[in-house]
Amino acid sequence: MSRTYSRRTRLGFGLATGVAAQLAAVGLLLASAWLIVRAAEQPPVLYLMVAIVSVRFFGISRSVLRYVERLATHDVALADAVEQRVATYTDLDRVAPAGLGDLRRGDLVSRVVADVARLQDRLLRLRIPWWVGLAATAVVVGVVAAIDLRSGLVIAVGVAVCALALGRAVALVGASRSGRSEAQGRLSAEVAASAVAARELVAFGAADRARETAASATRDAQSAQSGGASVAGLGSAVVLAVAGLTVAVLAAWSGGVDPVLVGVVLLAPIALIEPWDGWSEAERLRPEVTAAAARLAALGDLPQPVTDPGSPRTLPTSSVLVVDEVTVGWDGPVTRPVSFKVDEGGTIAVTGPSGVGKSTLAYALLRLLPAWHGAITLGGVGTSELTAADVRSRIGYLGQDDAVFDTSIRENLRIADPDADEQRLRAALDAAGLLTAVDAMPQGLDTPVGEHGGRLSGGERQRLCLARLLLADHRVLVLDEPTEHLDAPTAAALMDDVLALAGPGGRSLVVISHSPAVLSRFDDVVRLSRVDP
Incomplete structure (x- = not known):
């Protein structure tokens, strides 16, 4: 219980510092925007001191908070990975040798190494970006709404459109190209099999056939990798399009906003591009993380060839x-x-x-x-x-x-x-x-x-x-x-x-x-x- 509580505490601390780091990045841009607009009016320099100090504070605190957030969240993710790897080895030990079915050595290595590593992304690159992004976005929407309610509503609509577009478009395209884990597993299996049997393959004249099989697996893995890059590009395009459209609408409706605050309002969507990009990357990875979790779960679902009795007898001293x-x-x-x-x-x-x-x-x-x-x-x-x-x-x-x-x-x-x-x-x-x-x-x-x-x-x-x-x-x-x-x-x-x-x-x-x-x-x-x- 205390171990779970400690992990939750560290995760909560990491999320808090992550939100603070994201808000520092937003604050840096918005404070800079206000400073530039206000400085154009050439006021006494003392009027700008708070903004100048704020820019320095946000610039420094952003890096420090991001570093602390990485320490806390990666500590939790790596601890989870250790437990998952032990659980995977336990599953292998439980079902071997009868329960491994047609799983090949390279595919098993891929599951134990690559899939467990991919599950770290479920926390670090899937859940945390959404949690941090939503919290930071809510604060920005609240600040802009306090300045101008209509502008705040426009940004809120932009947030909703971006989230829905990423959830639909990127996830849909990513799901159609989610064979990356399978392709890498097949490549690992082919390379491992060829390496182990290299001398026999050469002796029996089968090296060319093994080389072509490995080359085919390599092409499949490259295609899956390329598909992932395409999905990432689509996500970035969605984010930029929504952010640009939101800025255009704000510019058209900003007539009633205090001129000094116009820069703050117009740059608010630009400040949200970073957390929105995190959402895009999270949705790109979601099919891969889901597939990795399913592949590892499949090991746990393999039938166990032997089961221990409910009330086992004591091992006798005799070895007859x-x-x-x-x-x-x-x-x-x-x-x-x-x-x-x-x-x-x-x-x-x-x-x-x-x-x-x-x-x-x-x-x-x-x-x-x-x-x-x-x-x-x-x-x-x-x-x-x-x-x-x-x-x-x-x-x-x-x-x-x-x-x-x-x-x-x-x-x-x-x-x-x-x-x-x-x-x-x-x-x-x-x-x-x-x-x-x-x-x-x-x-x-x-x-x-x-x-x-x-x-x-x-x-x-x-x-x-x-x-x-x-x-x-x-x-x-x-x-x-x-x-x-x-x-x-x-x-x-x-x-x-x-x-x-x-x-x-x-x-x-x-x-x-x-x-x-x-x-x-x-x-x-x-x-x-x-x-x-």
Whole structure:
């Protein structure tokens, strides 16, 4: 409650200073107009001192107030962006991997980065310009009406016409060209896909096709960007036309106004061009902000593959894993019922033809996906009765292409435990068989691994991912094709270190593989088969 109140207080303070800054800008122009007209009458200079000081005051205070307003409002907007980004990551974590549908990597990056940044504009460039502009305009209309009621009514009508014209024309044209977010998302997706698969595209002669696809996405993004500039131009034209027409009407009807105040009345609409331009920009951005909010909301609406029970059981101390007549699949059962048991420190291998559901079974063991039939128990308690976080704290997963981030070995390890000290990091590397190689590197644990671990060999990348898994202290390790892409000697050495992790007092292993050399090292091998069509 206090945090919300503090944010509202800061926002209110920002709005107040924003209105004051806008009024200072208006006051600067109107005071200057009065000063020029009055000075033309050549009065004693003392008669002009108040106006001269006012011009200086408004000129200085405008900049100071604008700076303070930016600090306050951006503080609130950035805090909202942090919360939105965390919520977006939470949505991704909740639905992955089953719920991401056909969303591609680049499109996801666009949503997490560009769309969240665009939502900042909802406050800074959409709502605040309208609120500040309306408040400043009301004050100007009131001041002019106090000078001459008819002139005040003319400006009020001009304000209404400008607001309606911007709300209709700019919003209508902008909505027809609101594909900017989608175009940028597609461009990000195409560029990201091409960058990741660059070597494969060249090897298979598909680089030209990928280049043309990316070029097409670039043209679409450029077209959307150009459309946005056209909408901005239309908004400025509407503002200038309404302001000019209002000045013309005031000039025609200003016969009864005190000559000294004629300049103030005639320049009042000109002083309102700045807040009106803010309205124009707000309406131009409205379709984009709305689209960004809808795209982020769509992540929250994705179905959750697994849900935690209302009253979850306590995670048992035992790590005995039992799979009883379980069938798995994405859109329906794919495997025939499978059963096996892995005691603490035990090992088992799972194999089967490609597409039979080996990796899907691994996801089910970690409660990333539900099992269609049967039961999976951990320490005698069904995993469906435990929270997914508890299951994943006990069961860890290593895929054949686990993420290796473009940072140091140390920071890649600390993803598993940010508080791990040097001793624990080295112990995890030693257990994974990588410590000797790391010590031989000039920078040791601070050695950068490159993008996707490109500076490491295939075996070193797998061992680094294994060390990260060990650092998280999972008691059951599910290894999905751990020797894939490795040559025979490297694969054999890796399996030696993997199997050394099991045994009495050690970790349990579930190794998924189709390699005969790997399978030959296990006494218990479970073979999956596909459900009959």
